[in-house]
Amino acid sequence: MLNMLQRRWPWVLAWCLITALGCMLLGRLALLQLREAFETDMRIAHRLLSQRVVQHDAVMATLALLQPQRDASQSAQPEQRLGSVYPQILSVQRRDPGTSWPQDSLRLAEEKSRQSHHAELADVDFNTGRYQLVLGADPTSHALLIDLRSTVPWSEWPMQPEQSPVRVSLDYGGQSFLLQPGHLAGTGWRFDFHKHLATDSQPFDVVALRQVGWPELPWGEMLAWAVLVAVLLGAWMAVLRQRTARRRAEELLRLGQVARLNSLGELAAGMAHELNQPLTAVLANTQAASRLLDEDPPELGTARVAMTQAVEQARRASGVVGRLRRVIERPELAGEVRPVLLQETVRNALYLLEPEFRRRNVMLPEIESDGQPGAVLADPVALEQVIHNLLMNALQSLEQVAAPQRQLTLTLREDSHHGILSLRDSGPGIPPELLARIFEPFFTTRTGGLGLGLSLCETLVSNMGGTLSAHNITPQGAEFRLSLPLAATSAGATP
Secondary structure, eight states, rough: OHHHHHHHHHHHHHHHHHHHHHHHHHHHHHHHHHHHHHHHHHHHHHHHHHHHHHHHHHHHHHHHHOOOEEEEOOGOOOOGGGGHHOEEEEEEEEEEETOSSSSSSHHHHHHHHHHHHOOEEEEEEEHHHHHHHHEEEOOOEEEEEEEEEHOOOOOOOOOOOOHHHHEEEEEEEEEEEEEEEOOSSSEEEEEEEEEEEEEEOOOOEEEEEEEEEEGGHHHHHHHHHHHHOOOOOOOHHHHHHHHHHHHHHHHHHHHOHHHHHHHHHHHHHHHHHHHHHHHHHHHHHHHHHHHHHHSSSSOOHHHHHHHHHHHHHHHHHHHHHHHHHHHOHHHHHTTTTEEEEHHHHHHHHHHHHHHHHTTTTTOOOOOOEEOOOOOEEEEEEHHHHHHHHHHHHHHHTTTOGGGGGGOEEEEEEESSEEEEEEEEEOOOOOGOOOOOOOSTOOOSSSSSSSOHHHHHHHHHHHHTTOEEEEESSSOOOOOEEEEEOOOOTTOOOOO
């Protein structure tokens, strides 16, 4: 039990950390959304209130432009009917030439208005929710009595005044008029808004406060996140256990050294690897032939060459499949060898890979030899696979250096009992610490590689009684050396 807890406590700790970070992020996003909604509502409220107070300025300017009436009776004063149009205007007072205001506050406001050239406040009383607005003009000055609550356009108000958690008020000179009570929590996060109305005549401040409490956080989403993290970590643990078990099984299999099963596994896994090139070449050649035949006039000669190459590649693929079938159905025939001209096999591989050499900006190498090489004992299909794989491996290595430095050298020679093919490239070489492992199955230094090409080559060469080795060369590059036993006679050798 203690051992199990020791193994799992890092996972529990990881779950706690990831869950905490995710919940913090969810909470942060929720608070940002609440703040954005709060600020949006308050910008709308500020705009609506600013429109109303600016409307009061427009009314005052309109009254100043009206011609004064000689008859001072109530019925002859059209401004008294403004309340029917603007419910927030409770009454209108006017001062004609030769008369005075009934309150000194109105007189002082008129004098101030004449200096500022806009309306001025008088008798601001937020306890009753009323204030007066005075505009000094010639020959007649006017004063409006305005109700604050009626000034608010409640039909367009962005919040529900009685239900919204936002507290909204108008502040002026130490007075505060509550427009919306809100619901302020004891603890949590506080948002505030403070902005002047868009007029100099009524310099009220719109002040809003929003208190976000703990119950408003997205607890449901946080719980779902915690469950999701637990499920994902559990699945990851299961995958790691499976991977560990698989690696242990693979290591036991390698240590078991069951030669035929290993060889069969390599051939089966490498079948797709080996068939990829000939099938790709078949597709490319048949497509090219199709395009050539569609031309007017059709290029029959070039199309025939393309189809001939497609047939050769199809035969090569068929040979790979046939050899795999022989391994499975008649193992005693899998390693059947016969005299093969090594030089002709190399030339055939170079011919097939000529498009790859051009695509990688590598010059097609000449085959250097110390005479007329004889035949070697080999399986023709397996030998072609080996040489093809070694050439592709060299091309991939050359891609890692600049194009002017890309060189590939092929050398054929014989000793008393073997025919030897040497492939030297000018690539970056093989890291010394990895040189001893490059023929291991599933070991690769190339991103996306299967690690089967060189392993399969060594297996095939070994089955044919030969050897395959690799070493670095100076100043840079690598050399792969293929050695196969010489045939007793070159007669009847298969090219």
